[in-house]
Amino acid sequence: MTYPDITQDLKAAMPDLRGRLAANAPMADITWFRAGGPAQVLYFPADEADLAYFLKRKPKDLPTFVIGLGSNLLVRDGGVPGVVIRLGRGFAGITAEAGHRIRVGTVVPDVKVARAAAEAGIAGLAFYRGIPGSIGGALRMNAGAHGSETKDVLIEARAVDPEGNIHVLSRDDMGFTYRHSSVPADWIFTEALYQGTLGDPADILAAMDEVAEYREQNQPIKERTGGSTFKNPPGHSAWKLVDAAGCRGLRVGGASVSEKHCNFLINDQGATGEDIERLGETVRARVKATSGVTLEWEIIRLGQPLEGRPVGEALAETVVS
Template sequence: MFDDITSELRALMPELRGRLIANASLADITWFRVGGPAQVLFTPADEADLAYFLKRKPRDLPVFVMGLGSNLLVRDGGVAGVVIRLGRGFGEIKIEEGGRLRAGTAVPDVKVARAAAEAGISGLAFYRGIPGSIGGALRMNAGAHGRETKDCLIGARAVDPEGNVHVLSLADMGFTYRHSAIPETWIFTEATYQGAPGDPAEILKEMDAVAEYREQNQPIKERTGGSTFKNPPGHSAWKLVDDAGCRGLRVGGAKVSEMHCNFLINDRQASGEDVERLGETVRARVKAKSGVTLNWEIIRLGSPRPGAAVGEALAILDNTVDQAQS
């Protein structure tokens, strides 16, 4: 448990309209269902409320932002400072003339795909296959089935750490593979997309195909964080993991999915450390087998339990993981 600083924050920002919760469980709102609490969980009412909070908060107070928690691994010691989770004030979708769609960054990607389809806007059906929110899609240039966010985005809005609102063009985003050049301390609040005219029935059929592919090839009904590692240039992460003999590998309550081995799953009440140790063990074995270094696609947040290691120091380099943890 962290010290409760919510009263101090409210005193600094009397006009705040959003909700502050002390020692809020993050395991309850992340897909892995692991990890410690947030010292403070803040849900702003809208963009203006978010900007007000950032302008008034103490300069040395750490701030992190999360979306649906689908691509996030929270460590067992929790997160000191404030975790911002965008809610209803960032959940609106607007259909505009000329095949444009505007969405708040708390909107799930699948909901944007569905809204575009119903409006006869093609080009966003690939979002049906991404298990996250629009904020995460902007941060990581999320993509699937041959398309990426950069292929349909025309602009976005974000708030910087000082509470200044920025209107960003596609060029400003600096998109590369699973990366945006916008500082990680900026919080996206809205995105605008450009699609093309399409037949709603055909778009929905395309979305159904995406959904069917996911169900047949990915462990979407498990407690997982989605794709664990980025594809290295010229390689598929899942193939490297498989070739290193890691399909089905287990550490404690965490396991490499046998359906798709670029997914880690929590199938036996795993801890955050179990999941991270498993991921680092996979990385070490892939490096030893192929010479390729896998980089995490999942974001790891917070501190470990007292005295525990993090990162590469967690890797199990011998075979004890197979014998003792299976």
């Protein structure tokens, strides 16, 4: 799939843009699944001000999406029309502040935030050691692990809306619920400020090592995966429902359900985006049939299928061997 190159038109409309624009950029290169088609335009903003400038001047009808590390993202094989914004160095700052606080850019990996907090003697953020992805995704999904969630430690976040206006959002403004924030989906988080407590670096690092050991023993962290695939339904564990439906090890093309943790899908044999989505939808259908529970995707699915190919729940209709 190849899209029309609109980068020159965008540059002409934005003479002071400092970030980089790339046409028909392969998304498989920058997502953890390593699958899917290209972005029509991939934009790397220089910093928050550059991002705001771009959003103020881009055509209003041009679709725009944002990604961080690409950890919990599945890109469909037809690619993504419009602009995909990939946050980079300008959003990678980490600063420990007085009062056991830490300020971080939203492209910073969760694990790096946990380690920086520990080294500064700030307790309360060690749970981020167990979460793949970046702080932007953690804000969007109220990411959590081991009994703690983002809402427990966040003071405020900065975000840019589709018109290029910059907002400072309190924790209450975020509208956090389980794996969800009510902030509009088209607002782009740029920075977060966290509140921790006084802690001993050695004790915090020891706790982080326990989290890391648990992940390595129980999750396929060395595979091409998107992290947890489905949200835990109320009163249930997603992985237990998947296991009870007989889906552990289930395969579609180059994708399979992890034998180690069956709420993880893995690309272990050159899977396409459709392989992965078909597998996920088949798992959802089997869980629904065996338990009556409808699993909700936690992984974000972005873009369009190849021409003439099905998408979403229609994929589960194909018989899987």
